[in-house]
Amino acid sequence: EELEAAFQARIDNNERIEPKDWMPDHYRKTLIRMMGQHAHSEIVGQLPEGNWITRAPTLERKQILLAKVQDEAGHGLYLYSAAETLGVSRDDLTEQLLSGKMKYSSIFNYPTLTWADIGAVGWLVDGAAIMNQVPLQRTSYGPYSRAMIRICKEESFHQRQGFDIMRKMATGTDEQRAMAQDALNRFWYPSLMMFGPSDKDSVHSDQSMKWRIKINTNDELRQKFVDQTVPQAEFLGLSVPDDELAWNEEKGGYDFSQPDWSEFFQVIKGNGPCNEERIEARRKAWDEGAWFRDALNAHADKQAQRRQESTLQAAE
């Protein structure tokens, strides 16, 4: 109890908690869940975008997309490393992803169907992700906070690239414009869902905010996202698929429709458009790569043994 109070005091004092510091068990577990989920999202997030690498329309777009997907894998790596400081291994986390015990962001259960979707993912999905992540740079757990600082820098770069694709499409041929509008139609509500259910329905929130693992409420962030994104859509000449959308002078923000939360819960339950395919792809990569990982371990063991033997020989 005393420890907990001291711990909370440090947090209230804006100090960073570091791996070797004492922390409540529940704090550790909550962080593992968050960081694991976040890492998994980066990994699974490679798939919808990777789906268009082989069909990118120009060499330059192909390079940009490759670099982006590579960054995402890199983010996964930072986050797994940060999670490892809490005593959970990357392999453990991976097993939990594959068994369905741990989740990843539901947005990646939506398919990328046209090239404009690659723009929409960058613009909207990365946009929403940044909105979620910027505050996390100030989160109480040191390794997580530092990982987020690196990640946010790259994400905002990705978002600009996504917007650039959308701009090209929205000012292109009729067909390109249609694709851009269609992409916005399909990704708008799923992006709003990325902030999670409305505050009143959200579990774990209070304690997380007290521990500064979570900084803003879901609804705050969603509002901020809408307010930022609507003018961008207008700039692109695209219409947000929401008849209720209207500027509310009083609150200084937009009124907008909530996404279909029953869809959200279906997706979480496994009934999203691509749930099985995403997990299946990751499971296949993992299972079919077992021999590869085993071989690298076996070689490392052999090398270690050889070094030891030669040290012994030298000592004789």
Next chain:
Amino acid sequence: EELEAAFQARIDNNERIEPKDWMPDHYRKTLIRMMGQHAHSEIVGQLPEGNWITRAPTLERKQILLAKVQDEAGHGLYLYSAAETLGVSRDDLTEQLLSGKMKYSSIFNYPTLTWADIGAVGWLVDGAAIMNQVPLQRTSYGPYSRAMIRICKEESFHQRQGFDIMRKMATGTDEQRAMAQDALNRFWYPSLMMFGPSDKDSVHSDQSMKWRIKINTNDELRQKFVDQTVPQAEFLGLSVPDDELAWNEEKGGYDFSQPDWSEFFQVIKGNGPCNEERIEARRKAWDEGAWFRDALNAHADKQAQRRQESTLQAAE
């Protein structure tokens, strides 16, 4: 010896040998080799053409090609059945194909690279096959002869369809014409190789001709093929890739260059463009289908047992 003489007398008398008849062991073995190789060629022959089914340029072309590949599988079925009358099972023959003990026609180790190749395969490869097969309708072994009669009817239909594709291509856009010429360039010599090495280098020929398993010599058939095909190429406005090609009034046929026989022997050795890929595709189909074949057998056994049990119960 007496049996052999009587056997040869029947053949010389143009009688058909039937499965229950006595036959020399070597006759049986030679036939198994020929018919097995022929069956395997039909099966492997599905692959180069199957390669373009998913890319056929119109719905009608897709249907024609599907029907053709289906016919080839059907021919494989007749031929395996005919071979089974000699006491060798289809599974045995398949294992021998996959282990490399038995061959298939080398022509199927060449790739189909453009849509014109589908035309060239029908026109040249089926054309050469028919040239080989028409005489086999009169071969001494009854089941083989009857299979060939069915097969030849369908093959000549395929050849006409192939020629029709070539005609469309040769009279189409510049790009189509270039593809047609390129296909002829690539398939001309491999088609000439389909008749086998020159008579002077050909093994097994004499005995086979005596037994009427083989009717014409390789060189006779090759000459006939060239004489038939050159005017067709001229009709299409395509040039046969042979500078030596010239009408020889005296012999009433064309003089032409021999194919590069060292290439032929490399392909037989396994160094053709697609050898591994063909066998790999068939091996994969076979291995990955093992559970399926096992299941059908298991079900058949269960059904047989159930019938037996219900017969017993009815008898009680």
Next chain:
Amino acid sequence: KPAFFEWLCRLGDTTLVLGHRISEWCGHAPVLEEDIALANVALDLIGHTQMWLGLAGEVEGKGRSADELAFRRDAMDFRSLLLAEKPNGDIGFTLTRQFLFDAYHVALLRALTDSSSVRVSEIAAKALKEASYHLDRSSDLIIRLGDGTEESHRRVQKALDTLWTYANEMFVTDSVDEAVAEAGIAPRPETLRAAWDSHVSAVLAEATLKRPDNDFARTGGRNGERHSEHLGHLLAEMQFLQRAYPDASW
């Protein structure tokens, strides 16, 4: 009119995409008899496509042929069932997909033989013969695989569990269906469910397979709102020649 066109595309695109999938097996089936049978099913489905998309082009009245509809529309304009877009998986998966579709296909075509559109009823009558044969075959195979070995049972059960929510899309009725039903052209998809259920349940029972109980319908293919990622790859391959050589005739 636009509803009729749209509805015809739903039929023709589905048989096109499924026919394409089945044709991918050519030369790669586990037994020769399946090579032949699968090629035959693909052939029939492409034949149906020609009839449905041919009629669609006429109904649209812009002079588009079946080939133009098949080879010159991008994924966004396709109206194929998600079920048909699913990659083949193993032969058990392919046959399960086929069985679920065939049972629906037969129920649908049977109803369409009474269509108020003579053209539709004529096409349906022709297609029904072939589809009935497909259903006999796939039903028989599902029984043999379900009641075969432990492994075959496990594989087909898994395929069934995976495909079920996609199959549910076949029975979702939307405004296009309502309009076409109004006109007496076609039944509401939901009305086909009973016949489908009874055939499917009977076969699954004999096959000792468990009928999945997930009633959720994954939608977006038949109405074109959200296809699977597979469709674009399939079309890239299927349409290559028509796209690369737009001026050629074949």
Next chain:
Amino acid sequence: KPAFFEWLCRLGDTTLVLGHRISEWCGHAPVLEEDIALANVALDLIGHTQMWLGLAGEVEGKGRSADELAFRRDAMDFRSLLLAEKPNGDIGFTLTRQFLFDAYHVALLRALTDSSSVRVSEIAAKALKEASYHLDRSSDLIIRLGDGTEESHRRVQKALDTLWTYANEMFVTDSVDEAVAEAGIAPRPETLRAAWDSHVSAVLAEATLKRPDNDFARTGGRNGERHSEHLGHLLAEMQFLQRAYPDASW
């Protein structure tokens, strides 16, 4: 001039096709580090493609850009090595293919830094840094897999045996190579063999792998006379958008 253009296409098409193959791994590698590394190799190779095909377009003088060369030529006009066209297989196969290519790539680029063409030598110098890094990586992995488990040894040995005759195509010298060598632009491919052999043999020895002894060279990719069937499928996918929307800019 035509020889120089042709030769540049040989380089650019090979890096394009191989980059495409490698990029197919994105999100599907057996460990995260490989996901990152493979994306990086693909990225580098596509970068080289831009430079080589960009220069090819200039040399040709018909105003074709690197993108036009990459996305608007059909298989017949490609000049990629057959080795690069080979499908990925398992990760061991992919890395073996990469290793055989990287060793050649480094030897080639090193020689090209002395090219009589300043443009070629500049590009080569840039590309060499990346290729050297690729080679370090793939050599290291071949050693670890060859001298890893029995299974990894078996897989890599099999990949090596399969790929060897394709690799031999890299060292076949034809009239285009002669012309370019005459002009001092590039070395005859056959002259690269010694350096390649010595690096490859050293790595294979350390990896406890057996160097295949089949000297036959499967040819037809680099000279365009007979590509593999894989190339057409690869291009159908790669070129889809440019083919389907020829008027769009991206």
